[in-house]
Amino acid sequence: MEEMETLVNNQRSFFMNGNTIEYSIRKEKLQLLKQMLKKYETDIYDALKIDLNKSEHETLTTELGILYTEIDFAIKHLQEWMAPEKVNAPMTHKGTKNFIFKEPYGVCLIISPWNYPLQLALAPLIGAIAAGNCAIIKPSEYAKATSIILEEMIKDTFDPSFVKVVQGDKEISEKLLQQRFDYIFFTGSTAVGRIIMKEASKHLTPVTLELGGKSPAIVDKDASIQLAAKRIVWGKFTNAGQTCVAPDFLYVHDKVKFKLLKEMKKQIKSFYGKAPLKNKDYIRIINQKHFDRLKNYLHNGSILHGGNVDSEYLMIEPTILDKVSWEDEMMQEEIFGPILPVFTFHDIEEAVERLKPQEKPLALYYFGENGKTQQQVIQYLSFGGGSINDTLYHLANPHLPFGGVGNSGMGAYHGKYSFDTFSHSKSILKQTTKFDLPFRYPGGKLSQSLVKKIMK
Numbered sequence: 001m002e003e004m005e006t007l008v009n010n011q012r013s014f015f016m017n018g019n020t021i022e023y024s025i026r027k028e029k030l031q032l033l034k035q036m037l038k039k040y041e042t043d044i045y046d047a048l049k050i051d052l053n054k055s056e057h058e059t060l061t062t063e064l065g066i067l068y069t070e071i072d073f074a075i076k077h078l079q080e081w082m083a084p085e086k087v088n089a090p091m092t093h094k095g096t097k098n099f100i101f102k103e104p105y106g107v108c109l110i111i112s113p114w115n116y117p118l119q120l121a122l123a124p125l126i127g128a129i130a131a132g133n134c135a136i137i138k139p140s141e142y143a144k145a146t147s148i149i150l151e152e153m154i155k156d157t158f159d160p161s162f163v164k165v166v167q168g169d170k171e172i173s174e175k176l177l178q179q180r181f182d183y184i185f186f187t188g189s190t191a192v193g194r195i196i197m198k199e200a201s202k203h204l205t206p207v208t209l210e211l212g213g214k215s216p217a218i219v220d221k222d223a224s225i226q227l228a229a230k231r232i233v234w235g236k237f238t239n240a241g242q243t244c245v246a247p248d249f250l251y252v253h254d255k256v257k258f259k260l261l262k263e264m265k266k267q268i269k270s271f272y273g274k275a276p277l278k279n280k281d282y283i284r285i286i287n288q289k290h291f292d293r294l295k296n297y298l299h300n301g302s303i304l305h306g307g308n309v310d311s312e313y314l315m316i317e318p319t320i321l322d323k324v325s326w327e328d329e330m331m332q333e334e335i336f337g338p339i340l341p342v343f344t345f346h347d348i349e350e351a352v353e354r355l356k357p358q359e360k361p362l363a364l365y366y367f368g369e370n371g372k373t374q375q376q377v378i379q380y381l382s383f384g385g386g387s388i389n390d391t392l393y394h395l396a397n398p399h400l401p402f403g404g405v406g407n408s409g410m411g412a413y414h415g416k417y418s419f420d421t422f423s424h425s426k427s428i429l430k431q432t433t434k435f436d437l438p439f440r441y442p443g444g445k446l447s448q449s450l451v452k453k454i455m456k
């Protein structure tokens with residue numbers, strides 16, 4: 001506890017001394033972050049292979065690639081993001097200049113999960129650095145190899161009073177949360193999100209909560225079936241379904257169900273081969289607890305495809321389940337694994353009504369060609385963000401904010417939204433000294449009727 005107190009105090013002094021403020025410093029630190037990733041690329045590939053059996057291709061596309069894009073984007077736009085934003089003023093403020101100044105919070109805590117253990121620890125850090133903060137990162141204890149390399153490379157690159165990785169489990173996390181932080185950025189489960197918010201409230205520390213949920217993939221009767229199949233299979237089984245925005249369940253129009261499932265089975269074979277458990281790059285389940293939880297789901301409904309498991313290497317085949325009930329255990333929590341239950345609807349109104357009362361998911365995917373129906377789905381269902389005729393892809397666009405709503409979280413990041421998340425918007429009014437409009441002062445000459453006119 002004492003060690004953590006010292007660490008936070010050191011970071012606060014570092015911040016207070018102005019070591020993170022200047023544009024040139026922030027830019028240099030972002031460049032250093034990129035160089036660090038390049039230098040350690042091979043170790044990163046090795047670590048992710050150990051933790052999740054990730055192939056180099058998957059590590060590059062879903063972890064490193066996203067980080068490189070985010071860093072480049074931040075470096076490119078940093079100066080413009082940091083510039084005070086000029087705003088207009090009403091007539092009553094004649095002679096004033098008004099602007100919003102983006103101020104760093106100070107010392108930030110970033111707590112991250114195991115499923116994209118590199119990307120989800122460092123993507124928030126890009127925002128924290130760009131906005132001029134110091135940061136402590138607490139990665140997940142379940143992706144041990146990645147946590148070790150994270151700590152090593154950060155230590156090798158940054159002063160610990162600027163950025164530091166603190167490894168450990170929930171007890172360490174709890175101890176860190178006893179400290180006073182100026183911002184907390186948490187990525188993980190909804191249950192732990194609640195704990196984070198409660199702890200943060202003790203110091204009135206603002207939070208971003210990037211949580212999960214049950215994200216539906218809806219396929220309508222006019223969807224392009226082949227593409228829908230390919231994109232849903234990719235979105236669901238990337239990282240063996242251990243993706244916060246993976247389609248949790250499939251909701252398909254009964255007219256196209258058979259055709260879609262046939263195509264999906266074809267796609268699974270084309271991506272992972274006839275025996276995915278023998279595929280050297282097939283992702284494994286992170287630990288025994290999650291493996292057992294997922295294996296148990298295989299007793300729900302009936303298996304349409306897959307269903308085999310490898311208990312030694314903690315692998316579960318890409319699996320499609322039919323005849324699952326909305327009341328089954330697997331429909332009460334986020335599946336977070338390579339198992340996709342299928343439900344059908346007869347018209348889209350029915351699907352929308354069924355989904356409306358459910359907890360707001362992190363993502364939603366709608367496949368269909370009709371613009372009006374696309375609009376209806378976006379307008380009447382609440383969810384963090386999503387794609388039309390695709391899955392996952394929205395999160396890799398740095399121009400779009402990424403975050404949840406309701407049970408799937410609060411706040412958002414990526415691109416400029418990361419910078420804004422880690423900045424306080426300070427409103428500044430600069431008054432003129434050349435004249436002084438009298439009407440706001442008591443006892444002035446202007447009649448009340450004139451004031452009423454101006455301020456109506």
Ligand code: NAD
Pocket residue numbers: 111112113114115116120138139140141168169170173174187188189190192193195209210211212213243244245334336362404409
């Ligand atoms: P988790 O909530 O169990 O753990 C996340 C982090 O919190 C870990 O670092 C862990 O050590 C720490 N933690 C655990 N219990 C804690 C406690 N009581 N007090 C303080 N800290 C604690 O989540 P996970 O299993 O690592 O990740 C899976 C979840 O994360 C899923 O629900 C998934 O949807 C969600 N997720 C969300 C996003 C997103 O961007 N919204 C991304 C990835 C994962």
